[in-house]
Amino acid sequence: MRIDDLFKALMRLDDGVLMRGAFFTLLSAAAVFLLIDVRDLTAMNAELPGFDPMHQNQPILPPALTDGMPNAPPVRPASPNEVLRQPMKFELTSGGVLLAEGTMDPGAGARFAQELEARGEYVTTVALNSPGGSVDDALAISKLIRDKKLNTKVASKALCASSCPIVFAGGLGRVAEKDAVVGVHQVFNGSTVRPTAEQAMSAAQSTTARVARHLDAMGIGAGLWINALETPPDRLYYLTAKEMADFRLTTEPVATAKKKG
Template identity: 70%
Template sequence: MSSPSPGSRLKRAVLSADDGLMMRGAFFVLLLAAGAFLYVDLREMSLASAALPGHDPMTTDAPVLPPALTDGVPHPPPVEPGSPSEVLRQPMRFELLPGGQLMAEGSIDLGAAGRFAEEIAARGEYVTAVSLNSPGGSVEDALAMSKLIRERGLNTRVATKALCASSCPLILAGGVTREAEDDAIVGVHQVFNAGQDKPSPEQAMSGAQSTTARIARHLDEMGIGSGLWIHALETPPDRLYYLTPGEMAEFRLTTEPVATARQAN
């Protein structure tokens, strides 16, 4: 039997360690190593894109719901989303629902955070929770929305068959109370902010390392377990790591079962 790889041993060590200085130190060592692997992933994707125009998974032509991360044949997502791809690809829009819920649906386009802030300011204290249905998008906007949600003391949720993928879980992490209903689709993968439409592999790696550090710091400030971002770092941008309810609770991405909240009402 072959011995586990150094990366596998490091991953187990980080996941089993208690939160504190030791975990953070080991985690950021892993971030540096992940940058090298991300460089290889991005370079291979760049070469594949040149050979097959229009098939670059980093473009808007990519599937809204990528296949699950697997060692062999890609697996489909655990549940099909309730919204059509055309709806999810549109720029994020906001709709006030009964009970103080603000629906945030669509791709997190550049400028989404500004529109979100305007919506929150206009609605005043009536908004108590943000319901998410998004395939992800701009990391900068997702981080800004997440920070505003925490500053305002709002809750976040992902409804049944709603989607929260790529950078969307960063917004979910901002909620004071964070819920994901049965069959909610929550997934993570490698994300980065490219400074141009087609960055070189070197530029992409630099941007990925910087963005990864900022995301890791933000998740730590929100009280989210570092294991969540480890799964993201391991998953190429053309795949998704779909989180189970147990994993979301373990990483503190969700704070309590939806059933508990319903019983309290």
């Protein structure tokens, strides 16, 4: 068939057929590119920085998301790396504040539940200082915080990155003080066992759906998770105070949070 005959035939198709054809073509292309990206990510997994903050040979904080040279975080967290690398610990401080500090290792969710079981009547607020870690444990902690109707807080120069904002979202009231460091990025396979490309894609899609559903249930705007999905796991998207308010990640403005100390 000649080009002009093909063009005439296409012109006789209704708009609905053309739109459906274009949609499925784009969907097929997207699936191909996603598979390629997952295969590339699976191959690179062991070398990307920021994957597991408990590993001494990896940086505690990935650089900021940029088009060119990566930038440093907007504020340097006050805690030393060795504190942030440790498995998450819980310490009840004055005013009913339970400090959750360190990396969310597998099992952090169970330890948090035990802490609330033992001393939960004294806890009103969970203060976070964590570079992230296990998404499953972050979801478990976040859900328990909301079930217990506790508040969450990220203090000035404290860190809440990677999966930590999932926990932050669980608070009934959520405060990020001035110079709090809050950042998000894509979920990833932090295990030493490397899955196939298809397994990695399935796991990433499943985890992404679980996190998106949880954040929606917590009343968090979709823009937060969109920024996470757009940010590779070797970078962080650092949130401004305005963005946190716009995405409803915080429930109080920075000025109010500062007065409470």
